[in-house]
Amino acid sequence: MTGRRYFWNRFFENSLAVSAFVSIATLVGIFLLLAVNSWKAFTYIGLGEFFSLNAWNPAAYDTPSYGIGALLLGTALTTLGATVIAAPLGVGMAFFLSEIAPMRLRNLLKPIVELMAAVPSVVMGFTGIVLVGPFLAKVFGLPNGLNALNGSILLAFMALPTVISISEDVVQAVPRAYKEASYALGANRWETLIRVTLPACYSGLLAAIMLGIGRAIGETMTVLMATGNATAMPSGLFSSVRTITATVAIEMGEVPTGTTHYYALFACALVLFLITLSINFAAERVAARLRKRGQ
Amino acid sequence: MRIRTLWMWIGIASLIACALTVAAFMAIMLFDLGKQGIPVLSWEFLTGFPRQGMTAGGIWPAIFGTAVVTLLATLLTAPLGVACAVWLEEYASESILTQLTRAAVRNLAGVPSIVYGLFGLAIFVEGMHMGASILASACTLALLTLPSVIATTEEALRQVPRALREGALALGATRWETTYSVVLPTALPGILTGVILALSRAAGETAPILFTGVAFYTRYLPASPFDEFMALPYHLYILATQHHDPELVRPLAYGTAVALLLLVFLLNLVAFIIRAQYHPKKRL
Numbered sequence: 251m252t253g254r255r256y257f258w259n260r261f262f263e264n265s266l267a268v269s270a271f272v273s274i275a276t277l278v279g280i281f282l283l284l285a286v287n288s289w290k291a292f293t294y295i296g297l298g299e300f301f302s303l304n305a306w307n308p309a310a311y312d313t314p315s316y317g318i319g320a321l322l323l324g325t326a327l328t329t330l331g332a333t334v335i336a337a338p339l340g341v342g343m344a345f346f347l348s349e350i351a352p353m354r355l356r357n358l359l360k361p362i363v364e365l366m367a368a369v370p371s372v373v374m375g376f377t378g379i380v381l382v383g384p385f386l387a388k389v390f391g392l393p394n395g396l397n398a399l400n401g402s403i404l405l406a407f408m409a410l411p412t413v414i415s416i417s418e419d420v421v422q423a424v425p426r427a428y429k430e431a432s433y434a435l436g437a438n439r440w441e442t443l444i445r446v447t448l449p450a451c452y453s454g455l456l457a458a459i460m461l462g463i464g465r466a467i468g469e470t471m472t473v474l475m476a477t478g479n480a481t482a483m484p485s486g487l488f489s490s491v492r493t494i495t496a497t498v499a500i501e502m503g504e505v506p507t508g509t510t511h512y513y514a515l516f517a518c519a520l521v522l523f524l525i526t527l528s529i530n531f532a533a534e535r536v537a538a539r540l541r542k543r544g545q
Numbered sequence: 546m547r548i549r550t551l552w553m554w555i556g557i558a559s560l561i562a563c564a565l566t567v568a569a570f571m572a573i574m575l576f577d578l579g580k581q582g583i584p585v586l587s588w589e590f591l592t593g594f595p596r597q598g599m600t601a602g603g604i605w606p607a608i609f610g611t612a613v614v615t616l617l618a619t620l621l622t623a624p625l626g627v628a629c630a631v632w633l634e635e636y637a638s639e640s641i642l643t644q645l646t647r648a649a650v651r652n653l654a655g656v657p658s659i660v661y662g663l664f665g666l667a668i669f670v671e672g673m674h675m676g677a678s679i680l681a682s683a684c685t686l687a688l689l690t691l692p693s694v695i696a697t698t699e700e701a702l703r704q705v706p707r708a709l710r711e712g713a714l715a716l717g718a719t720r721w722e723t724t725y726s727v728v729l730p731t732a733l734p735g736i737l738t739g740v741i742l743a744l745s746r747a748a749g750e751t752a753p754i755l756f757t758g759v760a761f762y763t764r765y766l767p768a769s770p771f772d773e774f775m776a777l778p779y780h781l782y783i784l785a786t787q788h789h790d791p792e793l794v795r796p797l798a799y800g801t802a803v804a805l806l807l808l809v810f811l812l813n814l815v816a817f818i819i820r821a822q823y824h825p826k827k828r829l
């Protein structure tokens with residue numbers, strides 16, 4: 251009897267440990283897969299050409315060219331636009347939720363923010379086509395509204411739930427005594443907010459915004475549907491752009507396995523993977539510094 | 546003094562404006578989708594096949610495909626994720642291995658979904674010869690949702706009071722018996738919430754299934770896990786951008802979008818209710 255109980259105890263102890271390896275194996279597997287396939291791509295393409303501003307035209311009949319400069323710029327443009335929109339809105343909303351809004355309103359708005367996070371990216375992209383696009387076309391007098399700005403607006407709203415909920419936690423974590431001291435010195439609510447609460451949570455807010463950016467950079471379907479997907483060098487927020495994610499999504503389905511083009515798409519994914527990984531890593535470092543200081 | 550008060554109100558007004566902007570975007574989006582999409586939803590739309598080159602008919606195969614692939618993904622990811630979290634929280638002592646695992650989980654959570662799609666294509670579709678199929682897509686979605694299942698389960702396990710574990714151990718239960726009959730039942734609502742939210746995320750994802758099994762159109766419902774399938778999010782993408790006459794099928798696209806949103810919101814509502822039921826104090 252006892253023997254069997256101990257056997258099961260040991261059995262589960264070991265088998266549970268195996269499950270932990272799945273996560274490690276997946277992360278390492280993803281990295282290795284991307285690295286090996288990118289390596290094959292780089293034996294043909296050369297790093298210099300890959301990161302150049304040459305056109306991205308892998309399907310060209312005589313001389314295919316593999317420059318991801320325009321695609322990187324597309325990703326940078328949409329993500330930057332999204333950050334410029336999402337950072338003030340997200341932080342502002344977080345301040346509103348935790349410092350201004352009455353309890354009832356807060357309990358109403360928080361589930362709405364959570365619901366926003368649940369909206370699938372295709373539905374966001376669809377909104378970009380039927381709602382944001384026509385709106386932009388009308389306001390700015392464009393032939394169509396499928397451009398970088400459209401993608402930025404949608405990505406901003408996809409990143410917002412992350413930014414808002416993390417920022418709110420950060421603002422809530424500011425010790426009450428700070429605010430009380432500020433009020434006692436005669437500062438009003440706004441002065442307390444800007445001069446005491448905000449400086450106390452700078453790094454946390456930075457981490458929140460960075461995690462939001464991390465989410466926006468990797469987003470595929472939304473930008474695929476809303477930014478127009480022209481591979482030409484973008485000239486501004488109103489030009490049609492194609493991001494790295496969209497390029498992989500569009501071309502992977504049609505390219506034959508084992509061609510240079512196929513491996514080049516893995517190289518694109520590797521670039522994307524490394525960018526998101528370093529953003530998340532940086533955000534984590536910022537957050538860790540915050541935790542250490544908090545104790 | 547006056548100027549200070551004026552600035553205060555300007556500041557507060559700008560914060561209110563932020564909140565209003567966010568709420569307004571959400572409201573306008575939902576209102577537009579609802580206004581155009583809800584009239585499309587009919588019994589025939591929800592239970593019929595697409596007809597006449599997708600310009601008429603319904604979305605039943607897409608609903609069926611999404612349901613099957615999402616459920617299968619959850620069946621794969623839930624035991625694995627819970628096991629990993631239990632190991633991290635209940636069994637393992639702090640070591641390099643646990644730190645590595647935690648770091649891997651955190652980083653996996655940030656990997657873009659399209660990268661999961663490529664991984665699924667190379668490993669499941671090509672490497673394991675599953676072909677473009679329900680199974681390959683489900684495996685890919687399972688990996689995608691694994692980090693969030695682990696994270697929410699860990700959180701739920703941390704909420705279980707230490708005294709419960711110590712009580713069970715003091716009564717002579719082994720660690721596994723303690724985990725299985727005391728800790729897991731107590732943490733169940735939290736775990737369930739996490740699993741349902743993972744389900745909702747998997748249902749809405751398109752990029753991971755793009756190369757691993759989703760089909761433009763299938764004549765029949767999939768009969769085995771090795772068949773291709775149709776899915777709601779991909780169907781919406783097709784109707785919105787890839788159809789030869791997007792304006793003509795716009796009502797169908799609206800209907801599909803609303804059906805997908807309803808499915809996802811419903812899952813979130815269930816998760817919300819479970820959480821509210823079992824942690825009435827923690828939320829407020």
